[in-house]
Amino acid sequence: MSIISGTALDPVLYFKAGTLPVAQGSSFDLSVGHIYDSAGKEINGPFVLKPGAMVQVASAEVFNLPQDVTGHVTYKTGLTREGIWALTVGIVDPGWDGPIATTLLNFSRVDHMIHTGMPFLRVTLFQHGAVLTPRRAPPLDQYLREVQGLAAAHFPSTFLDSENIASKAADTVMEKMRNVGLAWFGATAILFAAIQVMAPPLSRAFDGLFPPASVTEMTAKLAALQARIDGLEAATASTRAAAAPAAQTAVVPEDSEVPASSAAPATGQ
Known part of the structure; x- marks a missing residue:
């Protein structure tokens, strides 16, 4: 060629x-x-x-x-x-x-x-x-x-018909958003309905696990325990206050000088 x-x-x-x-x-x-x-x-x-x-x-x-x-x-x-x-x-x-x-x-x-x-x-x-x-x-x-x-x-x-492509892309995105929104709305509605149905039985079950008398007894025990703790803290504070004056008592040193007026009188010759 x-x-x-x-x-x-x-x-x-x-x-x-x-x-x-x-x-x-x-x-x-x-x-x-x-x-x-x-x-x-x-x-x-x-x-x-x-x-x-x-x-x-x-x-x-x-x-x-x-x-x-x-x-x-x-x-x-x-x-x-x-x-x-x-x-x-x-x-x-x-x-x-x-x-x-x-x-x-x-x-x-x-x-x-x-x-x-x-x-x-x-x-x-x-x-x-x-x-x-x-x-x-x-x-x-x-x-x-x-x-x-x-x-x-x-x-x-126009090249690639950009306006038509943009319009179709926007329609696709909106359609997906609508579908997702409907799905979430449906799931939320189902969850809300389930809560409404299950709330009374669950409430009764918890009431059986923790009866009112048991809760009252536990509250009384906690109050008694708190009172004992308060008493112990008061006793400890009193003991510390009594010990403080004894620690402050003065002591005379062994090498202190005797005043001149207390000395023995001189012997004559």
């Missing part, structure tokens, strides 16, 4: 008359020929592609590939730099004799003008051994109707 380039890249050999693209050294630029909005309506004039929006387009060029040539379709890098991305690109099979279509997505933050004649894809051709069963395109009108029908039936106006 070899790439077709240079003087061999003659559009007359690979495209139908009246739709011939301009060669770019080793590839052809493909231009917008038909525009279909999300309602499937064909747009005859320029189409404003809003940020996040999508639109279906078909090429103005109609292929007429021989059985020994395959096309490889890629993005236009200039459009990609401006925020316009072609979602479906790939292979054009040998024998294909129709246009190609794709979805353009504006992933930039500004509006972008889409119009007929605007280059949007590029195709590189490769020559190889002839295939036994070439792939033919449906008639041009039928192919364009199919593209139009896909635009109306399968593609949202």
Whole structure:
């Protein structure tokens, strides 16, 4: 397999008359020929592609590939730099004799003008051994109707249809919250009913375990015990008070001096 380039890249050999693209050294630029909005309506004039929006387009060029040539379709890098991305690109099979279509997505933050004649894809051709069963395109009108029908039936106006997804997610969350709330409400009602039914028997059972006479007896014993503790604390306090004065009695030291008036009188000579 070899790439077709240079003087061999003659559009007359690979495209139908009246739709011939301009060669770019080793590839052809493909231009917008038909525009279909999300309602499937064909747009005859320029189409404003809003940020996040999508639109279906078909090429103005109609292929007429021989059985020994395959096309490889890629993005236009200039459009990609401006925020316009072609979602479906790939292979054009040998024998294909129709246009190609794709979805353009504006992933930039500004509006972008889409119009007929605007280059949007590029195709590189490769020559190889002839295939036994070439792939033919449906008639041009039928192919364009199919593209139009896909635009109306399968593609949202915005990428991933974020508004619809958010709405469905909110509905799902609310439905789950309602289901959980109903479940908790039911469980609470059952628990409340069980308490109402079981409260009287449980009350009677506890009354049997702790009869009033037993409770009164236990209360009296606790009061007597508290009185004994109070008496012991009072006796202890009295003993400590009586012992305190004895500890404070004075003692005269053995080496204290005797006053001069008490001394024996002197003996005369």
